[in-house]
Amino acid sequence: MKKLLYFSTLFFASFFLLVACSKKEDIPEGSIDEYYFVKTDGAVLPVRITGKENSFGYLIMTHGGPGGTAQLFRNSIGVHDLEKDFTLVYWDQRGSGFTQGNSSLEDYNIEQFNKDLDAIVEFVKQVKKSDNIFLLGHSWGGGLTSYYLSNPTDGLAHQAKVKGFVMDAGAYSIVGAMQQSVLNMKAYAAEQTAANKDKQYWKGFDDFITQNPKITADKFIDYTKYVNKAKGVFFAKYETYDGSLPDYESDAFIKNFTQGIENTKIGGKNVFDEMDLTPWLPTISIPTLIIWGQNDRLVPMTLAQPFYNAISTPANKKSIRTYSNCGHEPQTEAPTSFTADVKKFILDNQ
């Protein structure tokens, strides 16, 4: 028995030694890396705040998906480099990414996500005590942020809380994006077939589109595999930043992603069937930077100009920046241009 006590003590002590000595990410001097959870309407949303300490402003990062995570944004060099000058706020939508708890599927809707984004904005205002807030939304996150700023109920009130919006290949119209994407992909498949490249594969794509002329939520992941093959998500080779992440559960992350895509609704219908915010866009009048990859086949660049035209922001306060050799991830594939453009936008509108 004495032996057990001896070895148990040794065991216990070595366990804590092991935990205490685990590797931590080096935080540069003058920078912060803080973790929080924001509990709102029954969900607990993970929030990570990193970047320059005491910077003049906060950039709130809203991720894509639905179902993705903002913290993987940090692996994009374009985003990570923004941390040198600004404070970035990475948050995950309810039921998405690294969120825990037990959100009801009934709450997977853009109306609720809109309230959640407002809770994050308020968190920065009240807890971090900053009024210099910018929003960045990528892909689906661009759609959610557009909803936040343009919806007839509280869009105007929300615009009063922020200084600017970076629309990063944003899906403000998922219906329109999928229509444009399918046209784009059909043309690509025809080119490949004519050039005798992977004819059998692209015949498979034609069959897929014949059976699914409209891309619905349950077909989206299958469809994305074809877009990937056409280099429509990532066009060029890219490097990433190997940043730290919380010790999340991969199984939960994958299930959250699938569940997010299949269940996120607008007006009671799946966002893939219904979401088109074009009629509301004229409500947006704050400074806006629109960023798009020229080779994006998932949310094609053809959506950029209509967005620019639709919003009411004065011409000197809105701009479009597009990048060549770049697919759906400008922050990853064109990091230098991305960082420079976002930095200039924020400094011009502080």
Add this chain to the structure above:
Amino acid sequence: MKKFAFLICLITLTNLLYAGGKSSYRKIPLGIHYYADLDVGSPIRVDPGFGIDAGWRLIGRESNKSSKSVETDICLKPGFSFFLRKNYYNAIVLSAALSWRTTFSKGFFFELVATPGYMHKMYNADVYEYSNGTFEKKRASDPNLYLGGDLNVGYDFSKKKEDNGLGIIAGLGFFWRYPNNTQFVRHQYLKFGLTYTLRQIKS
């Protein structure tokens, strides 16, 4: 899977019915374990866990009246463990495992364990609750159902020297926690540790 479960049950029952007479010992198995909770994302990450348990022998059989016999024990093992996941959650687990262990005369044993339990998951960063337009710093946690099981092998030193109850154990297992956004979340882990068996000859 059903065939495998049936086979295990058959072997256990056969073992218990025909292995020998009733045990001449009272046994209290104690255990202390490390868990290496393996997250098989890219890259593979290991999160630590730690557990203790103490057993109550429900059924025990020996092939003869010596501690050097082949022994089969079915034990109920109440246990306590905790798992740490940096910047995500810490969790404590209260469980009542059912274990089946066969120890051979040379001291080697194998063990199957089924572990239902309760997991209390605590967020390990500041939690701010947003209500009526203001924030309040609060503690937050989630109750979870815990269902697990592991397969272990080990060595019991008491087969060589009766007054030495120590043993070593290692194994692998799975557990699921529920709910996380309405879903089960699967974990896989390696387990290694020490056991100690208190033996008392029945009068």
